[in-house]
Amino acid sequence: MNEKRAAAPAHQTKRVGGLDGVRALCALGVAGVHTSFAAGVMGAYVAPPGNEFLATLLAGMRPLALGPFFVLSGMLLYRPFARWTLGGGTRPRIGPFLAKRLARLWPAYALLAVVCVFLLNYAAVDGPWYVLRPLLMLQVYDYTWIAGMDPAWTVPAEMQYYLALPLIAALMHKLAKGVADPVRKARRMLVPLVLITAGSAVWTWWIHRPEMGVYPEQYWWPLAVGGAFALGMGMAILQVLAELRPGREPFLHRIAGNHPLLFWVGALAIYAFNCSQPFGRPGYGDYEGVGLALTQYFLLLGFSYLMVMPLAIPGAKSRVVDAIVANPVSRYLGRISYGIYLWHFAVMYFWFETGSVFGTEPGMMNQLRGTIGFPELMTAVLAGSILAATLSHYLVERPVVNAVGRWAARKQAAAAPAPAPGAVPEQRERDPYTVAGPR
Template sequence: MNANRAAAPAQQTKRVGGLDGVRALCALGVAAVHTSFAAGVMGAYTARPGNQALADLLAGLRPLALGPFFVLSGMLLYRPFARWTLGGGERPKVVPFLAKRLARLWPAYILLSLVCVFLLNFDAVDGVWYVLRPILMLQVYDYTWIAGMDPAWTVPAEMQYYLALPLLAVLMHWLARGTADPVRKVRRMMVPLALITVGSAVWTYYIHRPSMGIYPTKYWWPLGVGGAFALGMAMALLHVLAELRPERKPALYRIAASHPLLFWVGALAVYAFNCTQPFGRPGYGDYEGVGLALTQYGLLLVFSYLTVMPLSIPGTKSRVVDAIVANPVSRYLGRISYGIYLWHFAIMYFWFKTGSVFGTQPGLMNQLRGTIGFPELMTAVLVGSILAATASHYLVERPLVKAVGRWAARKDGATRTAATAQDAYTVAGPR
């Protein structure tokens, strides 16, 4: 009976409004940071900030706003696997898992790729590989700059962690063997996650050394965001452990459940500290040196944990937090947040009227910055990306995700039926 109770929540598909709201805030934060740089608000190298106070606030979001995306992915996607190991439930089916992840990320990404390649970068097309490279998410390795897809390097990173997650789950399941105590299982399962977190910090140090130069091609590889993904997986373990052993909930779990606003105040303090850009220059979007990069790596993990943890605990309530992330507008923007993140940079190029469709080569943001005011550009980015994200969500993403979901449900149902028949055969014998 305990195994059935542990496995049952893995089938739930209801969205959590607060988590959608966090996605909305993060997507809008990333868009604001990039827009402020393009509009000349944030400083860069020899260019001084156009508005120091606003630049300080927006530079503080960089790169904190990315963290919760990866933490949420690690937490929500690993939770069914954690229930399998800790609660003795059924192991999630890998093929349906990967099919649903592919349907969630790839179609909207392909649409963006085709628009950017043929409308903004058509003059640069020198063969089929130029078109296939971004579609196959390989431009981060065979590095090619494609205007409009500037921040989309995180999508291949996310996809590669999706592919790795089932393998990592099997490894952690193997490490948990030999003990029936869920607490001891969790301790063993934390070892690979700790190694990933440390390895990601080492990689951050490596790519930010002065000898690597500014934005080396290896910067776009997925290793730098591994710590956030591992943090999400660790949080999934804590959630499942709290389900199985409610009398032994960790202290931070109990505090987050009873005082969610306190966690958000802590996240706000982390953000305020990052606005000072320790080891860097407040209000500037320079490529980080080693000191700033490592500091921000740690701050990103703390900020993401404090932001996401209280919202992910069932039954947790806070009027202030709910007013920010659980209102209808935040929840809607959260549902289309992936599209907002994908499209906001491309919208800037279209608003600047630079690219093949305008008869020009797409200009670099360093060349375009300051030619349009921040209010005008931010308004265009918000309206354009929300419209593009809405169209992508309802015309491309949602239909395909639902279709793959129905296929996965049928496949899972057929598997369960076959397993039930086999159990009956085993118990009763052939007739």
Template sequence: MKGNPPRRARVPVLDGIRGLIAIGVLFMHTAYFAGIMDLGPVKGVPVINWLTVGLTIILTPFFLLSGMLLYKSFAKATFTGTSGPPVKAFFARRLLRIVPTYWVVVAAALLLINFASINSVWYVVAPVLGLHYFKNTDSSGLIPGLEITWSVVTEVLFYLLLPVAAALINRYARNAAGDPARQLRRMVCCLLPFVLIGPAWEIYTHLPSMGQYPIELFWPPMFFGVMALGMVLGALNAYHDVTGKVPGLYRLAAKSPLSWWALAFTLYIVNCIRPFDKAGSSDYPPISQALLDHVLTVVWGVLVLVPLIAPTARSRVMDVVLGNKLSVFLGRISYGVYLWHFPVLYFAFRAGSLFGTAPMMEPGTIAPWLLVGEVLLGTIVLATLTYYLVERPAGRLGARIAKSKAAIPTASL
């Protein structure tokens, strides 16, 4: 079977969505400390507060893309009956992609923000190994400046589990060798049950006995189901590449790509309203709202991403919004933007060891848009530096390792 070549023209669009999401996450977190969001005693800024609270929905495409792009090569190997990516090369390339920059940010947070708080070897070793969200000296896992690194832990654990999961799925799907459609159905049937992990974890972490904001809320099971859904998309793309046939989901997206984004915007508005909670509030939600949050987040991510990866979908608007030079550049440095914006928040508030262990100032004590501007500028500068000085060299090293082991090239769209 001879399939169509990968569509590299779509890569800039995927970079663009990464970039805009990273900036959205930065704005959402900065908005709280700027006093824009209505959280606890902070009054917030009407309308802007609601729109900012709604941004809690936007993170899912990161995890969908990870599952899709990484599983695609494994799925393609199943369809073609060839060997998948060499495991050692896969691990080396993936870990070099995220760990070096992560370690730089960890070092900065420990030395510049938390140096006075280091009271044991474990306080340093835990975040270096990504274990701080499971067990830390104060049992919280929330080391100042590293609050959002739970996602890095989730990604690394996904990397470790993916080759095993792919091998098991491959064994089952290859029993239908010679029938790609049947193989695809088997892959999907293996993966879809894992989508239920997220809602189940939401229920568990929102039980009254867990209290508010338990550390388990940030553990990997919360987004493993989303990554499994991303793997489903990777299988669909691999099926198209090998057979040249467009799966039904992608044909539907190609009919009217912008209607998918219109539906995604509707879900965003619903998330702003929060029907089972206080409208515009980002306080810890009841279990009904938490489940709705999870469903909205997953469906929103699918609605945003599928029109971008569907092989025959075309949208001038999407190309302009996501394929322009600024969006693509932000996408390339998006990992650094995501990791750096919390340390930069502490720097903006002159908090931590670098400033004499001054405590974090209360939200709203700095002019809102001044704070947003400072954090945005500082984050982009640091993310750009780590991209060129750390990420790109590490990526080239990973590519050389993969090439030396005759690895299948990283999937592109």
């Protein structure tokens, strides 16, 4: 295990493939957890696990696999705002920022919504609002179950944090602008993020109290994932601070850069501990009580930090980590991982042949569980979701993202001040972290 940190500039032009690989692992992990439940491998309430060993491993992945998605979003999207505050640069333009986020998130999600509403849930359509509700990402607030979109509640949560990010960034900038020292600036900027993380923990406790029942309507609201998003923003602050103070990086930043595999071993240890389901039952996908929910909230933050941090440092190298996340297959699956995440549940409904297009009411997964073997269903889910994700990526997502990106570039060029006569044009360096992800 050869760990070394090669010299690298603060800005690179090469795509950070390892971050794509993490997205692939997480998307496949989420698909595996849901498929195991539908196939009866994972236990739930009165139904025992169909395979205790496999169920224990998969239950330990729940809900850790979701965390890196939100951490990556917070880290990647806040970095330009962190440079604005810490480095005195230009504030990112809000219009292009929001347009690019909408282009990245909504088209593939809208395609899924249209397919699920009209093919799986057509018999339930009782008016225009039934169709408009998911397209506007509002189904999470009255929780309207739409077969095939079962895990897509995280997409409205992500979108609402995108809308909130410029406001949070402006608040953090205001708190920090009264001091000149970057370290003191960073400390002030972290205050709102600590409050968001604490608030999300309180919300997690509140929605898991016994009197709230199982999966209350508020469970689907975006507040519970705020801690992971805030963690990513905090990581962005420390990364920009390290760029501004080369040779004086924060301690954990140095450790992650020099020993990335050590961080991944720590993430593996957290996953192994979560397999024991503290305050819960190993191998079961029950709705969490307060103790398990709060424990998993903080385990998710630790797991996500340890997974993402080594890959977010330019020059950090590990042959073991790179072999897992930077190989061509992982990188490709990472590029289409948003589609895999979106489509894997819909593929299950089509495979079970349940829904309006098959002349039936869509059956809920707890009604269908155990009617098919896990290997067969997992194979169908992987093949179907990868195919759907590939088509979505190349026919819908990438054309829209590229078109909006060109529009944003024109807007930015038009707003830039004209150079003085005889001046050398500024060479803009591409941030290696602004790669497109599943969110």
